[in-house]
Amino acid sequence: MELFNVVSVEEAKEIIDKSFTYELDSEKVNILQSVSRICFEDIKAECNIPEFKRSTVDGYAVISKDVFGASEVMPSMLELKGEVFMGKVPPSDIICGECLYVPTGGMLPESADSVVMVEYSHKLDDNTILIYSPVAMGDNVIQIGEDIKNQDIVIKKGNKLRPYEVGVVASIGISEVTVYKRPRVGIISTGDEVVSCGVKPILGEVRDINTYLIWSLLLEDGMEPVSYGIIKDDYELLKSATQKAFNECDVVLISGGSSVGTKDHTLKVIASFDDGEVLVHGIAIKPGKPTIIGKHKEKIIFGLPGHPLACCIIYKVLVQNYIYSLMLKSEKIYVTNAVMSINYHKAKGREEYLPVELETIEGIVIAKPVFGKSGIITAFSKAWGYIKIEKNVEGLKEGQAVGVYKL
Structure with missing residues (x-):
């Protein structure tokens, strides 16, 4: 034989x-059909994200030195010059002693360098705002290109396009991507x-x-x-x-x-x-x-x-x-840490992939081998994953720490 x-x-x-x-080979697909596909080439941004300074909170766009040392005992008094509307350019710039109301995501005027949260303010009258907390330059602001800079590689060749990557690609104005067939x-x-x-x-x-x-x-x-x-x-x-x-x-x-x-x-x-x-x-x-x-x-x-x-x-x-x-697919494989439920013997000289089910007892993940003779077909359906036992290892001991791979 x-x-x-x-x-x-x-x-x-x-x-x-x-x-x-x-x-x-490669092919171009609309990003709506690109989920789970693999990038054939690097995807590069042709713009900054964001393309303007944006507020991360509802509040008042200020020049930070105007509110230095502000407190509830001694607030800073600023002149309100208007309001920024979502999707619109600020109605005016500001100078020292002035502020603009800006919503979360709204565009800051050019000279504003920070935003005071509305919770730390009080509207004294239609034209006057009291500020009760100081801010440092850049506080509560996303700067131009802070998320993505022009010419940044946002998705690398070989990466899998998850829904999150599709969102990133849409944000830089790309509606078609080149993927592996x-x-x-x-x-x-x-x-x-x-x-x-x-x-x-x-x-x-x-x-x-x-x-x-x-x-x-x-x-x-x-x-x-x-x-x-x-x-x-x-x-x-x-x-x-x-x-x-x-x-x-x-x-x-x-x-x-x-x-x-x-x-x-x-x-x-x-x-x-x-x-x-x-x-x-x-x-x-x-x-x-x-x-x-x-x-x-x-x-x-x-x-x-x-x-x-x-x-x-x-x-x-x-x-x-x-x-x-x-496809040069770069996907990390993570293991689940567990401990063996029993002693398990194997023959030396070959790798063994032992199917196991997992059970959590008092916060400890226990790996329980799923046994089955050669003709038994349900072992893999009962198993959560498998343990890789190296070829020169004779077995595993009860309580021994092991890594379990998802099946």
């Missing part, structure tokens, strides 16, 4: 990095025993899970999944579907058929293409050891394990990492 020539997870990532230079990812499920989820299986058959699992993971990550259906354990059928997926997609994923059985054809299909190359067959990881990484026409193909949890873990650890790299 052929044996796996396993590599570590890091070695697999290095092989991918060295073997592929594939690039995605959504990667098209082909999904092929294999197996004589696999039937569609809408079909009632006969004894010995199982419903397709991985197509729907992978499809949902890709949608969650902003990709464009393409399903090529369920392919029986037939070499010619699998090769035809794989060729079609390569022609139409940026990445190809084959679920099942990655082991070393007589009906596992993924390796033979990859090797059969004129420039096909199997780069990895077997990774020192649990779950997910029988993973394949191949290449055809500068495009990558992953042979994913048929077990749903292993399929999900390999997607999170390798597939997602590669697809993100195509």
Whole structure:
């Protein structure tokens, strides 16, 4: 029997990095359709934000030295020269001894350098304001360009456009942005025993899970999944579907058929293409050891394990990492700090990704392993996330601090 020539997870990532230079195209989209898209180029401001001095409070625009030392015992007395209306230029400038009423967000007159909150004032008559508190130069004022300066890069290439970034882009007057095209990812499920989820299986058959699992993971990550259906354990059928997926997609994923059985054809299909190359067959990881990484026409193909949890873990650890790299996606991954609920033993020599559910007890987050045999399919749905256990670690102890990654 052929044996796996396993590599570590890091070695697999290095092989991918060295073997592929594939690039995605770009497209322009309206900012209303840009949420969750990835910037193809830096977005630069062509204006200042704000473009005028603005008040951050309701109050009186003043020259700060006029209210130096002001107090309730000895207020400063200023002449009221009028009111600033929202969206309008101040009716006049002010000189020493004068002030203008300005609402929150209103424009300050040129010579005003600060704003006194209305709570620290009293209107003595229509023309006279008493100020009971001093302010320093710049107090309660947003200066020209304090938020965004002209020619600032406001969104960097590779950043994901969240609703907040869309708001920033709108503020500088940009209605279209250049983003990476959504990667098209082909999904092929294999197996004589696999039937569609809408079909009632006969004894010995199982419903397709991985197509729907992978499809949902890709949608969650902003990709464009393409399903090529369920392919029986037939070499010619699998090769035809794989060729079609390569022609139409940026990445190809084959679920099942990655082991070393007589009906596992993924390796033979990859090797059969004129420039096909199997780069990895077997990774020192649990779950997910029988993973394949191949290449055809500068495009990558992953042979994913048929077990749903292993399929999900390999997607999170390798597939997602590669697809993100195509778009230079810079998204930080944060871990949740927890402590182990039990002692857990693992074999040395391979990384293990242990699914866990979380529970908070007396303010402490407890990580409880979700156990399941190889054929159990609900382990990943019960888990909140997973713990990465390094390959040379033999296990975890009850009460040990661990980091949990969101699944």
